[in-house]
Amino acid sequence: MKHLVRALLITAAVVIATAQAQVTITYWQYDFGARIDAMEQLIERFNAENPDVIVVQENAGPYASYQERVAAALAAGEGPDVVQLFYGWAGAWQRAGYVEPLPAEHFDEEWIQSYFIPMVESVKIDGSYYGLPTAVRALALFYNKDQFREVGLDPEAPPATWDEFVEAAKALTIKRGPRFERVGFGIAPNGQDHHVVRTVLTNQLGTPPYSADGTEVLYGNEIGAEALAFYTSLQTEHEVGVNEFVPGANGYREGFINLESISMIIDGSFAIGNVRTNAQFDWGVAELPTFDNGVQANFGSFWMNGLTANAYASPEKLEAASRFVKFVTNEESMQLWLDVVGELPAARTLVADPELTADPVFGAFIAGLAYAEATQFVDEGAQRSAMVDAINRVLLEGADPLDSILQAAAEDQALLDAANAQ
Template identity: 30%
Template structure:
């Protein structure tokens, strides 16, 4: 019986070995096209009617440009893509290329969830990109991603409203003091009802942290590994924000916010707010829904005459998940995706800020009219835009700061008390 059992076990093991070989062979064949091209699986969250055709055209252009690699686009919804990416890395079957958040590259590098790309990159390649974006993809002197796109905040202002208020439409406010003066002149009020509000600093694509950065000479909450949360300038910025709500009245602010909805009813486009902070792509809403709107753009007003027009930025990178099957081929595609040709096409079709300097400047020079005015302003504004990558020492610091700032703005705690508490809470998170 033992001999029969051993013989049966040997047969089963041999059959399993053959099945495994067959599976590996099929898998290897599946990773190549019929004409022998290596298939690179590229994951993105760009599935809209606008963006999907654009990224797929870039992919098609790359596929047609060479004979060795075929890129396949896999769309995954926003929110799902990064959860599935981490699961696939853990399971050992990740994508070859993925679009990921620019400010958390170091976290993934620290956790060994992304490939080191240093061997594929030289100094000439690095110089293609804006320095403040490149800094986000380097961790412990190694490169783990390549910047793809970014954004920056501008002040959009209604020129017709400026003229009506007796303000020069070619001279937007330069400082916070001027911003307040202009806003009061731009307010239009009938009785207790505002027909138009000059400005409110927390409307648009901006939050309290951006104003704190602007006030504090461009400093974020963590600078060079040191906490910079509880600072006099950041406290002053929060007092300033509270002053706007006090002047307009909380009921007015809430009533206006309740009307915010689709692009068609945007209060700036509708003429109900005279100045508005947003990213460059906000122009596309003006183009589509505010054809008669005469507007201008400017950098964010500075805290005072001696400080900078600091803005906060974000964006996305292209990276190779840890354990990807085809890193060399994946990197060839990333070089095209982030190179001048791919970046220019993306920027022109999406009216989006890209990381490649040559591409960004080419788009700024080729556009015309209002498109050129806004895009050129965003490109120039990248020089005074700060990125705030999440440091590995404080991986979850936003979750400790944001609730405190919310309570400050609700009047539940003073700016000084709140910032002191936030800095204390974040200090306890530090990983050695």
């Protein structure tokens, strides 16, 4: 009996001691099957290697209500220590205090700049980084090879220029009466297309959308108008696509993958998994077409791991949370994320991996990443609306592209000014 009591006491003491030594870190990301799985695997590895820390992933709900939940939880002093956020939200989240800078004592700036691909610089606000990505994404052209064959196009020679793109799209489009049976291109202003106009087309035509210091909108001119005019001509002049062809969230992708009534879409590398699992046809991926000048451009983006104010509760917690962020962004973690989620790694060394560049699917995205730019947003939601409205004014109200882009540029400039004034 005496032995039993002693054994119990010792066990209890050991349990309490370990519990005190352990720091618990809460991790949040929006609910998406493959991302949750990948993170669970990473957490399992991390917890095994770091007995003094326990990381717990909590279900933060679907994408549509993710920001709402983060706001409510943090305002109540609860929620995550390490949080995943879209890079474009960094500005708005930083102003609202949802995300705090990565502490300089745990994250060396030179290391960040040499280890990650350059687009990570876009989340540097006032000299501090607000998060680091495990994976990045770029845009590419997905196309239905079967339909290319059907209309006599070479499925192994996807359009390289926008002229070829328009010609192919015309050949692929089937109209019946006033409606389309199939469209050559899936127009989606609110999908990736606002990025295509703002970042891809303007850069191809010779101007970046914003000044390097992020204080000035540069697309409010003839070049911006030309970009918008070309994009909207796909619907208004060439009639190879139509806004809201397939209704619902990501209708353009549904139309491409499931209905097979859209022959080509511009989408991010995050769509690869969905296409791979669900497309019942022969498909291919190509780099984005260019204008005749041959200038290439792409829009890169990423979800990143940032720290909330909760992580700053104590130096021990901050150190543990920082260690976890470094762990999920190391090369092995990026490799796992690529295998499980299908998203491209964010480290310079991995992007240059010859096996990846030669991959028929990933290759096009990796090639795009080399010249991709992650637009530096100050308020992604509002800046997106400004461009989507610019597109819709032309498509739905017949507005002049120059007038429409000037209005968008003025709205966008006001957002930059407001953010920079704070």
